[in-house]
Amino acid sequence: MPHEGSLLQAAVVFLLAAVLTVPLAKRLQLGAVIGYLIAGVIIGPSVLGLIGDTESVAHISELGVVLLLFIIGLELSPKRLWVMRKSVFGVGMAQVLLTGIVIGAVALLAFGQSLNTAVVLGLGLALSSTAFGLQSLAERKELNSPHGRLAFAILLFQDIAAIPLIALVPLLSGSDQALDTHDSLVHGLRVLGVIAIVVIGGRYLLRPVFRIVAKTRIQEVSTATALLVVIGTAWLMELVGVSMALGAFLAGLLLADSEYRHELESQIEPFKGLLLGLFFISVGMGANIGLLFSAPLVVLGLTLLLIAIKLPLLFFIGRLAGGLGKQSALRLGLVLAAGGEFAFVVFKIGSDQGLFTPELYDLLILTITLSMAMTPLLFMALARWIRPKPKTTEVPDEYRDIQTDEPRVVIAGMGRMGQIVARILRAQKIPFIALDTAVESIEFSRSFGNVPVFYGDPLRPEILRAAKVHEAEFFVIATDDPDTNIKTAELVRKLYPHMKIIARARNRQHVHRLIDVGAQAVRETFYSSLEMSRQTLMGLGLSQAQADARIARFKRHDEQVLQAQHEVYDDEAKVLQTAREARVELAQLFEADRLEEEAVRL
Incomplete structure (x- = not known):
């Protein structure tokens, strides 16, 4: 019995030491190995002496x-x-x-x-x-x-x-x-x-x-x-x-x-x-x-x-x-x-x-x-000393020389989302101009034809003036950096108060901050997630009409919840409470839709 007790005690000591020290070492960016070593030092004979038979261990x-x-x-x-x-x-x-x-x-x-x-x-x-x-x-x-x-x-x-x-x-x-x-x-x-x-x-x-x-x-x-x-x-x-x-x-x-x-x-x-x-x-x-x-x-x-x-x-x-x-x-x-x-x-x-x-x-x-x-x-x-220096890419003069005739839309960022917006506008023959700071993106976009994309930082007022933003109706912010999106929206709203701004949003918190600066936020993964959910529901036996109805219901409900959360988004407790209430409400709405469909069938 003493042997069993000492074995259990040793197991508790080892596990407790690892659970306490390893997460702390990871948090301090020291790594798990250092956490284990520190744990051994603390419980070993040199410090607390909690384990006696170190040879067996x-x-x-x-x-x-x-x-x-x-x-x-x-x-x-x-x-x-x-x-x-x-x-x-x-x-x-x-x-x-x-x-x-x-x-x-x-x-x-x-x-x-x-x-x-x-x-x-x-x-x-x-x-x-x-x-x-x-x-x-x-x-x-x-x-x-x-x-x-x-x-x-x-x-x-x-x-x-x-x-x-x-x-x-x-x-x-x-x-x-x-x-x-x-x-x-x-x-x-x-x-x-x-x-x-x-x-x-x-x-x-x-x-x-x-x-x-x-x-x-x-x-x-x-x-x-x-x-x-x-x-x-x-x-x-x-x-x-x-x-x-x-x-x-x-x-x-x-x-x-x-x-x-x-x-x-x-x-x-x-x-x-x-x-x-x-x-x-x-x-x-x-x-x-x-x-x-x-x-x-x-x-x-x-x-x-x-x-x-x-x-x-x-x-x-x-x-x-x-x-x-x-x-x-x-x-x-x-x-x-x-x-x-x-x-x-x-x-x-x-x-x-x-x-x-x-x-x-x-x-x-x-x-x-x-x-x-x-x-x-x-x-x-x-870390700072060995951080790789940013590459200074030579930008051709033709990319810097912004030339445009009264654009109706200005796009900031020609990545995945910006390119799709540009393709649709071009197919509709709507005049636009696009700005980007990545030469690779500019070269790729221009390789498809005479696409009006130029090298320019949308956070610089002189670049916006050169792009004739004052003549445009919409400013689309499609860069993949949330902070850049917010700063760009703030600057455009300040310089051009009547401009309609549509901005890419990373998450719900980002949506709230964009709304605060007067931009219409579009969540980058929201609609693709809805489509994935629609196809999953159909694969699980729902008809196309039923799946479309569920997705439409969720979209309306989520937009209402997002609007309500905007009033309290800086209060985490209230946001969590709103999310819990919304989850229960959504389940009730889905159940009501299901019962209504059954009643119609009967």
């Missing part, structure tokens, strides 16, 4: 890295590797080797470490965090940018390189020196035998097993099978003295081309996320925060030294080998400059094998943790 949390490597193996289909071969095996290998040599040389020459320790230090610190790096890129929507794609390729090679590095650490520690030649040969044959079993089993046994399980259509059995494959393979590898991560990686690689790949990934992903979070919490728990107080200069100095070595090297590799521009190369360096989760695994094995002293191990773990914490801060500090 560390063993369980290693499954997070195992599952991560399985999913990485799943994503490494031969075709994808072939397409990315230059970036992965060219740039990725160059980064690991160059960074490992430089950091290893610093450890050997400047800090007096032994050669074997320096090798493990250099290669371990050359690795970056896959979870942290990909998350940072995803949060900034940069995964498909040039530096995002190169960062993914480098991280992919680092994950592959981590497998032999983990296997190399015991050899470098000298723990195998006591084995004689016969024992070494037996051990090697045992390892090769297990790898052969995994390869043959993965090729010929796993697919039939998954086929049988899939036919049962029982979700929990499918999940259990996926976990059995990963954990079972990892256990086999551990039995023969090889890293669990290698087994998981091999299993994923063998199933990369399987028809069950996506099913496997969806089954494993939730467990991977939770256990990887637990892994980072355990790392935070193992961080000796006392070093920050006893030797702050050493800890901060090593953290800054790590970033100061990796960031310029990554910048250099990104520029020369990756062909990136200066700003993209700098972003690449920032994403990958910190240490990674595999360094924790490598150094833990090194510490267990006696390669590192406990003091050095604590120092390394704290340095990597702080380097991760500093990366988001560096991004925020340098």
